[in-house]
Every structure is written in C-alpha cells, then in structure tokens.
Amino acid sequence: MIFILTLAMALPMLLLYAIGVLGPVLVSDLRISRSTLGSLTAVCFAVAAVLSLWAGQGVGRIGARNATIALFGVVALSFGLISVSTSFAMLVVGVALCGLAQALANPATNKVIALHVAPERRGSVVGAKQSGVQLAALVAGAALPTAAVLLGWRGALALVIPLSLVALAVSWSVIPGEQAAPRAAGWSKLVRPNAKLRWLMLYQLFLGAGLAAFTTFLPLYATEQLATGERQAALMIAGFGIAGIVARIGWTSLAGKLAEPHGLLLGLALAAAVFVGAVWASGWFGLLPAWIGSIGIGATAVAANAVCMLAVVRDRSYGQVTHASALASLAFFSGFVVSPPLVGAVADAAGGLGSAWPVLALELVLAGGCAVGLRRASVAVRAGDAR
Secondary structure (H helix, E strand, O other): OOHHHHHHHHHHHHHHHHHOOOHHHHHHHHOOHHHHHHHHHHHHHHHHHHHHHHHHHHHHHOOHHHHHHHHHHHHHHHHHHOOOOOOOHHHHHHHHHHHHHHHHHHHHHHHHHHOOHHHHHHHHHHHHHHHHHHHHHHHHHHHHHHHHHHHHHHHHHHHHHHHHHHHHHHHHHOOOOOOOOOOOOOOOOOOOHHHHHHHHHHHHHHHHHHHHHHHHHHHHHHHHHOOOHHHHHHHHHHHHHHHHHHHHHHHHHOOOOOOOOOOHHHHHHHHHHHHHHHHHHHHHHOHHHHHHHHHHHHHHHHHHHHHHHHHHOOOOOHOOHHHHHHHHHHHHHHHHHHHHHHHHHHHHHHHHHHHHHHHHHHHHHHHHHHHHHHHHHHHHHHHHHHH
16 A cells, blocks of 8 residues: 555656656757746646645545545546647646646545554655655656657656556555545635644745755756756756655654654755755856755755655644645645746846756745744644643
C-alpha cells in the first residue's frame, strides 16, 4: 500500500518537474517566454488551490480508496491530453486537469494513513509517501531528457499514462474500502481554520512559492547563464530529487518524535534560504555552488512540506485530517500559482534569471517567520488546554 500512496503523490507532481526539466525544449518548440513557461505551472496549481477548498470534503464523501482511484484516472487523462496537444490552449487544458489530481493527493493519502496505519508508524509512512514528490523529480531529471530525445517531449510525457492506469487498478485491491460520509455534510460548507492551521498555511504558502520557482527555472538558469547542457541541468533536478527523498524520510522520522515541529520547520526554511544563496552565487563562482544549492534545497525545503503534512495527520489541534490536509495543500499550491510567473517576469525584465534568486530567498525567510508564529499559536493552545 505504501508504494501506491507514494505513486499517488508522485504522478500528479511529475508535471511540475517535467515543465522545469523540459523547459528549454518547451521555450524553443512552443516559442514562449520565461513568464509564459511559469504560467503553465501557475495554471496547474491555481486549479489545485481552488479545488483544495473542497477536496477534503470530497474525499470524506466518496472515501479515500475511491478518491485515490479517481486521482490516477485524472492523471492518465491529463497526460493523455498533453501528449496529443496540437495547440498551446490544449496544452493548458491538460495541465489544468492535473490540478484536480494534485488537490486530491494529500487529503486522500493522509486519510488512508489516518484510518489504516498504526500511530507509531505514521511518521515513517508519511515520510515515505511524501517522498513520492521527490521521486517524481528524480524520474523527471534522470529519464525525461533521454525519453524526449527518443520520443519527443509529447511522447515522453505519454509514458505516464500506462503507469497511471496500472496504479488505478492496483489501488482497488490494496486500499481497504470504507463507509462513505453521510450526505448531510454539504459540499459547500467551508470551516474557518484555527490559529495553528492558519500559521501552518502561511508557512506552506511561502514554502510552495520558493519551491515552485526553483524547480521551474533551475534548468533554464543552468542552460542560459551557466552554459551547461540540457542533460546536466536535468541531472541537477535529479540530485535535488534524491536529496529530497532521503530528507523527507529522515526529517519526518525525527519530527514524529517531537512534541511540536515549529523549531524544525524554522531551521529547514532558513537553511533552504542559505542554499538559494548558493545557487545565486553560481553566477560568479561557476557550477559547483548551483549543485550544492540544488541538493541543499532538496534536503531542507522539500522535507519541510512533509513535516507539515505529518503535523496535520498526528495533531488533531489543527482540525479534522482531510480538512486540515486540504487547506495546507491549498496554501502550498497558492505559492505555486504566484511565484513562477512573478519570478519569470522579474527575469524577463532583468534580462536573466540570476536576478530572481533573492526573491526566492526572501520567500523562504518569510516561511521561517511563519514558523515562529506557529510556535506562538501552539503555546496558546497548550495554555488553553491547561486551564
């Protein structure tokens, strides 16, 4: 079951890394600007952000197994449309459809874990399934460039379709069924997040903003300003992915032993900002700082998202699991909507991506500030419980 949960996180997010890795090809083949490339990411995550408002309720209504099956079906349809796209508009529709799968991913997988995994194992299982996001980065960086050479970029993305359909079939047999929620719970009723969840959402917003721009533009930056080949630029994303897989499992295991994650979240965000500075320094000192920064961001910022998801699974003070997961995802996806077009516009105006890295560093520093706010909210909750 863990492998299916990992794929449920990996396949919807594969599109993000594919846009980044194939960015130089897409810019050339479709004759689009950097900001337009960023808008592809924004479209996908705008859909994911909006649908996240109701994704938790939807998963509760139809059940985690049915939601996971629907997720894989939507991924197959999305990549199918992208692979046969004959216009930029058709490509945008396929990309937008993938946003639905992304909205379902965390609420569905977190509910499976909450229902069917023992509490003492939840930290490691959340870390393993969240590492699927970085598995997508690894596959995109290591395999997509070669597949694109052999099959074209559309053919390379079409390879996701059969994998999604196999995962759909396997989900039915490995994920236990459950009783659907009563229809009395309306689809349109939205519950206001409490103070702890609001600070976690703000943290996710700035974290997502930094990660989205980084993964979208790192390969393009490497090819345009560091004079690397497309293959080596893609391998940097693969290195980012490997670091993220190890970090998600390691940091969530540690977080599972902590009473509260805010100190860890603060450290991860600030460390990630330092590693963004290393990528920026590569404009003066060559390729090595970019490699260090890429791996470092994978080992810090990527893990921070997994720690946030573990927090909402194990700590009921954030609210009901599917609702809290959906709102945390909403905030994360909102960062993906805003940041890539903004960073792309800054790069277009400045004539290069080198000037955009301070924006990413600032976003991660702001995430660190939100971790401080989360700590204060946690203290207030504990004080209220003690009365």
